[in-house]
Amino acid sequence: MRVMKAYIYASPAGAAAHVLSQCFSDFAELYRHGFLRDDSIVWANAEAPDASFWALTDRSQYVYVHRATEPGYVRLTSGRLRWGRSFDGTLEKFEVDIDTRNIAGEPDKHLTLIVKHRAPGRLVKVIDGSRLVDLVDGSYTRPEATVIDLAAYRPPAELAGAGEFEVNHARYHGVNHMMSSLNADNAELIRSHLGLFAFDISAEQIAAINEHLHVVETFADGFAEALYDRLSRAHSGPAAPD
Numbered sequence: 001m002r003v004m005k006a007y008i009y010a011s012p013a014g015a016a017a018h019v020l021s022q023c024f025s026d027f028a029e030l031y032r033h034g035f036l037r038d039d040s041i042v043w044a045n046a047e048a049p050d051a052s053f054w055a056l057t058d059r060s061q062y063v064y065v066h067r068a069t070e071p072g073y074v075r076l077t078s079g080r081l082r083w084g085r086s087f088d089g090t091l092e093k094f095e096v097d098i099d100t101r102n103i104a105g106e107p108d109k110h111l112t113l114i115v116k117h118r119a120p121g122r123l124v125k126v127i128d129g130s131r132l133v134d135l136v137d138g139s140y141t142r143p144e145a146t147v148i149d150l151a152a153y154r155p156p157a158e159l160a161g162a163g164e165f166e167v168n169h170a171r172y173h174g175v176n177h178m179m180s181s182l183n184a185d186n187a188e189l190i191r192s193h194l195g196l197f198a199f200d201i202s203a204e205q206i207a208a209i210n211e212h213l214h215v216v217e218t219f220a221d222g223f224a225e226a227l228y229d230r231l232s233r234a235h236s237g238p239a240a241p242d
Helices: 012-016 020-032 165-181 184-192 204-235
Strands: 003-009 041-043 050-054 058-067 073-077 080-084 095-099 111-117 126-127 131-133 139-141 145-151 198-202
Touching: 003 020, 003 165, 003 204, 020 204, 041 165, 058 145, 058 165, 073 139, 095 111, 111 126, 126 139, 131 145, 165 184, 184 198
Parallel strands: 003 041, 058 111, 073 126, 111 145
Antiparallel strands: 003 198, 041 050, 050 058, 073 080, 080 095, 126 131, 139 145
């Protein structure tokens, strides 16, 4: 059986509040787009204040999923990614600021920002330093950072397996990421009983999650079509008499 392994922290109170649902939705959607795959391993705190997790794919990487109404701009500087709604907004009014210095672990981290927006046909703009650069198959990568426009993302045709260094790097940083926003007692619980937080997620289970997500999206589309129809009628005014 093909399985993806996930280490996910959630307290009993958090689980009762269904905090795990967003984690599994994110993992299923990223699997559907080809970012995660059967041999991936992920580490997440379902109660963390942001939608981030650690992943082992072909590399060890910190992953942040940003949901936005528009593609926006991402500015890459040394050890830092910032998302804003405009070119200058990445300097003055950024809404996402990922700084390697604020992420648990060693300095040699790869930061990946995945932007999920609601503007079909438009792409995230990436500023590397001070210049605009092109996405290739929906992504842009430099040695320490990656930006992905999820709607446009196409995974490589041939995916390399992670090397031994990347595997060990991910195991160290993944667990540290799980514990980074926990109090000392809960962090110690993970140190002593990490296996209790491990899940094997099969390809069939991921397919089932995506099927349910598709049902919700299709249901919502019906309301969107009704709204667009009402707005169209309102703007066109009353029909002319025969």
